[in-house]
Amino acid sequence: MAKKIGxxxxxxxxxxxxxxxxxxxxxxxxxxxxxxxxxxxxxxIECKNMPCVAGCPVEIDIPAFVxxxxxxxxxxxxxxxxxxxxxxxxxxxxxxxxxxCEKVCTLGVRFEPVAIGRLERFVADYAALMHLSDTAAPAxxxxxxxxxxxxxxxxxxxxxxxxxxxxxxxxxxALHKAGGVLMYGIPEFRLPKTIVQGExxxxxxxxxxxxxxxxxxxxxxxxxxxxxLGFDALFIGTGAGLPHFPSxxxxxxxxxxxxxxxxxxxxxxxxxxxxxxxTPIVRGKNVAVIGGGNTAMxxxxxxxxxxxxxxxxxxxxxxDEMPARAEEVEHAEEEGxxxxxxxxxxxxxxxxxxxxRAMRCVRMALGxxxxxxxxxxxxxxxxxxxxxxxxxxxxxxQGANPxxxxxxxxxxxxxxxxxxxxxxxxxxxxxGVFAGGDIVTGGATVISAMGAGRRAARAIxxxxxxxxxxxxxxxxxxxxx
Amino acid sequence: MPRILAKETLAPDVVRFWIEAPAIxxxxxxxxxxxxxxxxxxxxxxLTIADADTARGAIxxxxxGVGKSTHKLNRLEPGDTILDVAGPLxxxxxxxxxxxxxCVGGGIGTAVVYPIAAGVRAAAGRVAAIVGxxxxxxxxxxxxxxxxxxxxxxxTDDGSHGRKGLVTEALRMLFAEGYEFDEVVAVGPLPMMQxxxxxxxxxxxxxxxxxxxxxxxxxxxxxxxxVTIGGEQKFVCVDGPEFDGHQxxxxxxxxxxxxxxxxxxxxxxxYRAELAAPQR
Numbered sequence: 166m167a168k169k170i171g172x173x174x175x176x177x178x179x180x181x182x183x184x185x186x187x188x189x190x191x192x193x194x195x196x197x198x199x200x201x202x203x204x205x206x207x208x209x210i211e212c213k214n215m216p217c218v219a220g221c222p223v224e225i226d227i228p229a230f231v232x233x234x235x236x237x238x239x240x241x242x243x244x245x246x247x248x249x250x251x252x253x254x255x256x257x258x259x260x261x262x263x264x265x266c267e268k269v270c271t272l273g274v275r276f277e278p279v280a281i282g283r284l285e286r287f288v289a290d291y292a293a294l295m296h297l298s299d300t301a302a303p304a305x306x307x308x309x310x311x312x313x314x315x316x317x318x319x320x321x322x323x324x325x326x327x328x329x330x331x332x333x334x335x336x337x338x339a340l341h342k343a344g345g346v347l348m349y350g351i352p353e354f355r356l357p358k359t360i361v362q363g364e365x366x367x368x369x370x371x372x373x374x375x376x377x378x379x380x381x382x383x384x385x386x387x388x389x390x391x392x393x394l395g396f397d398a399l400f401i402g403t404g405a406g407l408p409h410f411p412s413x414x415x416x417x418x419x420x421x422x423x424x425x426x427x428x429x430x431x432x433x434x435x436x437x438x439x440x441x442x443x444t445p446i447v448r449g450k451n452v453a454v455i456g457g458g459n460t461a462m463x464x465x466x467x468x469x470x471x472x473x474x475x476x477x478x479x480x481x482x483x484x485d486e487m488p489a490r491a492e493e494v495e496h497a498e499e500e501g502x503x504x505x506x507x508x509x510x511x512x513x514x515x516x517x518x519x520x521x522r523a524m525r526c527v528r529m530a531l532g533x534x535x536x537x538x539x540x541x542x543x544x545x546x547x548x549x550x551x552x553x554x555x556x557x558x559x560x561x562x563q564g565a566n567p568x569x570x571x572x573x574x575x576x577x578x579x580x581x582x583x584x585x586x587x588x589x590x591x592x593x594x595x596x597g598v599f600a601g602g603d604i605v606t607g608g609a610t611v612i613s614a615m616g617a618g619r620r621a622a623r624a625i626x627x628x629x630x631x632x633x634x635x636x637x638x639x640x641x642x643x644x645x646x
Numbered sequence: 647m648p649r650i651l652a653k654e655t656l657a658p659d660v661v662r663f664w665i666e667a668p669a670i671x672x673x674x675x676x677x678x679x680x681x682x683x684x685x686x687x688x689x690x691x692x693l694t695i696a697d698a699d700t701a702r703g704a705i706x707x708x709x710x711g712v713g714k715s716t717h718k719l720n721r722l723e724p725g726d727t728i729l730d731v732a733g734p735l736x737x738x739x740x741x742x743x744x745x746x747x748x749c750v751g752g753g754i755g756t757a758v759v760y761p762i763a764a765g766v767r768a769a770a771g772r773v774a775a776i777v778g779x780x781x782x783x784x785x786x787x788x789x790x791x792x793x794x795x796x797x798x799x800x801x802t803d804d805g806s807h808g809r810k811g812l813v814t815e816a817l818r819m820l821f822a823e824g825y826e827f828d829e830v831v832a833v834g835p836l837p838m839m840q841x842x843x844x845x846x847x848x849x850x851x852x853x854x855x856x857x858x859x860x861x862x863x864x865x866x867x868x869x870x871x872x873v874t875i876g877g878e879q880k881f882v883c884v885d886g887p888e889f890d891g892h893q894x895x896x897x898x899x900x901x902x903x904x905x906x907x908x909x910x911x912x913x914x915x916x917y918r919a920e921l922a923a924p925q926r
Binding site (some may be wrong): 341349377383385404406407417429435439442445447518562566567568 | 657669670673683688689690714715729730731732733734735862863864865866868869870872873874879881884898901902904905906909910912913916
């Protein structure tokens with residue numbers, strides 16, 4: 166029996182004032198208090214069909230944890246979350262809930278849905294503050310070794326699930342810090358790095374060994390992980406990892422970056438704290454970010470915080486087609502980002518020192534829908550205009566990094582270089598090798614990568630149970646006979 | 647954490663470290679590099695693997711103190727550890743058995759040329775070498791190069807050691823004497839590599855140069871090290887670091903290397919002031 170409807174709109178999330186936060190790398194949304202969380206949780210009408218659970222890529226028992234929050238049982242709520250999600254503090258902040266659990270919320274049919282993401286964040290932050298831990302005991306050791314390549318959301322999720330199932334798990338991370346895009350990509354003001362590291366510590370608590378500075382494809386190849394290091398199965402979750410630049414003149418001028426570089430300098434290398442930290446970053450006064458996704462939003466808001474007087478977001482379609490979360494676009498505009506829609510750069514112009522000084526753009530009109538179903542932009546002849554800029558950041562998607570495919574000839578990839586893997590199991594066509602996340606799908610979201618990591622973990626567990634006693638080596642011999 | 651096993655000074659502000667890194671020592675091929683970080687606030691610094699000792703599980707890095715990061719590194723001593731060492735990165739040098747190569751090293755570039763020369767020699771190839779620097783004190787790896795190359799010509803701008811003059815003059819001389827090479831490999835300051843390419847282009851001799859642009863991750867992820875090779879965009883970290891010198895847009899490489907010149911000066915000034923401040 167569903168409850169009666171109470172408050173019709175979401176309990177607002179407290180935020181730092183836009184005028185303050187545009188100059189600060191501190192977190193923008195400050196989170197619910199205990200009172201606000203219980204007030205919001207009480208809005209759930211406890212409908213019978215619970216569409217939110219199916220809307221969650223990692224199948225969290227959302228009605229149960231919301232009910233626990235409403236009752237003030239935050240420890241219980243944390244245990245419910247932890248049963249399905251290793252990274253609730255991350256997901257509560259960066260998941261596009263409006264396209265997932267909240268999109269299908271029954272209350273949302275007529276009113277605003279329950280703010281599930283905000284509640285998830287509240288529970289995770291409460292748990293961190295109170296040092297609560299996941300009390301579920303891991304399974305008995307299986308004696309099987311699994312290697313996880315990449316420590317982003319896909320790898321972390323797969324690692325946690327496999328460790329809980331009793332397997333011995335080692336994560337190989339190419340960079341010097343674990344976390345992947347959570348560390349190098351998403352800025353501090355949206356996802357504080359101490360929170361990411363806190364979530365990763367839970368993994369080491371489960372016995373997962375994290376080896377940073379290990380570039381798979383270089384330090385060890387995929388085959389060497391089996392033959393020399395004795396792993397029984399492995400999961401590739403490296404992310405896409407090769408930035409795209411458009412084919413226009415001037416992209417190699419100084420002051421022109423991929424979003425990956427701009428964000429990595431600022432987030433991972435802490436260049437926003439130069440010279441206390443050694444890595445520098447260009448602090449542009451007039452910055453243009455090209456793109457309409459969350460990475461573009463992160464970049465343009467970083468530019469403001471690095472002291473830009475004008476931070477432009479240039480997007481070739483209209484607002485309706487923007488892939489970024491509506492909330493992020495709103496935040497960006499509140500902070501003073503100037504959004505230029507239906508325009509695309511055609512040329513970057515440099516000064517005598519090869520520094521970018523201006524960007525020539527063309528206006529676009531929307532034509533017929535393309536393969537993605539979005540109306541494709543068409544340049545309007547004679548509509549060129551110029552913007553004075555000293556920094557340009559391209560956030561226009563990524564390609565597939567070549568390091569693993571070029572050193573693993575028997576691992577089939579698509580014509581774009583992405584690894585061919587079963588969407589249900591992550592199984593590749595190479596025995597014992599599973600893959601998931603952006604290196605399979607191309608650029609997507611944190612939570613979809615986590616979902617892929619979870620599905621692959623399940624399939625890897627099943628694979629390991631089928632393996633003969635000698636492990637992968639024996640299986641190889643078995644297959645080749 | 648990787649430990650420094652040995653350290654020796656090769657020239658003023660130029661140091662050779664032997665660093666414990668068994669997996670990298672075993673895996674590395676000539677031409678590859680590592681990325682290191684000395685401490686928690688440090689930059690990621692790309693450095694060519696100058697040599698490897700698989701028995702000791704160690705790699706050699708030769709570092710010239712240029713800015714804050716390299717000066718910080720050069721102050722470390724045997725027994726100290728380096729926070730992060732990742733690699734081997736980049737494509738190995740393309741070496742064919744029995745090939746005839748002229749290796750040209752300018753200044754610190756000799757540290758990059760030496761493992762290539764040794765690799766060619768190990769593949770039963772023939773190596774001629776030209777090692778140049780401004781002055782005698784700046785010549786490095788003379789003994790090592792002489793052990794793998796014949797002839798091994800030393801040049802200094804001021805004539806304080808070897809032949810007086812530039813490496814390009816010695817290279818012209820070798821060609822004039824009738825030496826034939828399948829390849830010239832030139833590594834050093836950009837103007838030197840460009841000058842070598844200018845000598846070899848009319849002769850139609852393939853010339854490989856190794857580029858050292860600004861990098862962040864070193865795995866293809868950031869694109870900061872992009873260069874234009876024969877009109878095409880390449881990433882030095884995954885496509886290089888070695889390229890056909892006749893195809894390189896050197897002016898662009900040079901401009902991009904200057905991107906952070908002011909910041910580098912700021913960092914170095916502050917670092918000098920910190921070092922000069924009385925110790926507490």
